[in-house]
């Protein structure tokens with residue numbers, strides 16, 4: 001299928017999803033036990049921090065300010081690059097803090113006193129402390145023992161809290177850290193009064209099962225909130241986020257289009273797609289889903305990439321139905337082949353009408369859209385002509401429409417002739 005086959009120029013079908021029917025019979029009922037937070041999660045949007053670590057990213061101040069679109073979208077937090085990174089990062093952090101956003105502004109810094117002081121100086125609502133805890137990072141990155149990490153963490157946490165600012169303590173590479181070390185550390189910082197502990201799959205190697213186990217265990221050890229952060233190296237970032245919520249995590253880190261270090265983290269849009277199916281009421285009330293496309297386009301253009309064709313929700317063919325069997329059912333009831341109603345995101349579905357696998361029901365619907373009146377037999381005949389052409393070369397919508405129009409003109413001529421003869 002070629003790009004010209006995509007909305008908005010193509011035919012669309014406007015049926016909506018009969019929501020009650022769907023939930024009554026859906027096998028996708030979520031497991032809503034006492035520990036699951038799928039119905040009340042929060043988003044820490046890290047496009048302006050993790051996203052700045054994306055290979056193509058360069059966010060000037062103006063672009064960062066435009067990202068207040070995320071505030072309108074309804075994310076709970078925006079996370080910014082450490083003000084210690086560069087003089088401009090420091091200035092930008094102060095600028096974003098002074099915008100008076102509804103969303104809370106965080107900055108992500110190394111777990112040491114100097115970084116924490118700079119962060120507080122900028123006027124952030126919260127300081128996100130991070131330090132590596134895997135033996136790899138202990139040995140090859142900062143060289144600190146778990147005891148040293150804990151000692152510093154407690155001092156820094158105390159300082160940030162004394163400034164009346166929210167504080168999170170996160171390990172890095174949590175899934176390759178020693179479980180006893182990890183739980184000991186989290187327990188200590190929880191006791192010291194952190195608002196959240198953070199678990200990070202820094203290398204993207206965790207599976208949903210591993211995530212469930214670790215978060216479920218941690219949920220029994222700390223009473224503060226649990227933030228989670230998943231890299232997508234093995235394609236599990238969205239599934240892992242969902243699993244984390246089921247196990248009792250409270251916050252998910254995202255970035256728009258998933259941009260971040262290497263191939264990035266849980267994408268905001270993909271997470272919305274997942275969660276609008278799991279928790280439709282919560283997600284549709286809390287987030288301004290119709291703003292998603294604009295936010296993604298803003299980021300895509302800022303970092304000079306296209307929105308991937310298979311992006312959930314906004315990929316060009318995310319709501320395109322092609323095979324005749326699919327098109328027929330979609331026209332009768334969109335829930336047959338759609339788990340998400342595109343209208344929730346302000347989008348429309350599209351039914352492909354120009355291939356060898358196009359069926360006559362799709363053509364009939366196209367005729368209705370074009371105001372062309374034909375009998376079912378005539379529609380079937382012209383469908384056969386379209387298939388014949390599509391067997392020879394790829395067709396554009398205009399080609400199919402031309403076949404329909406010329407077939408219709410021929411029909412009219414025939415009819416007139418018959419009338420004259422009668």
Ligand SMILES: N[C@@H](CCCC[NH3+])C(=O)O
Pocket residue numbers: 050130170171172173198199200201202203227228229231253
């Ligand atoms: N980018 C870091 C951040 C960890 C903090 C999570 N909120 C990582 O993947 O380890």
Ligand SMILES: [Zn+2]
Pocket residue numbers: 050202229231260261265
């Ligand atoms: Zn990360």
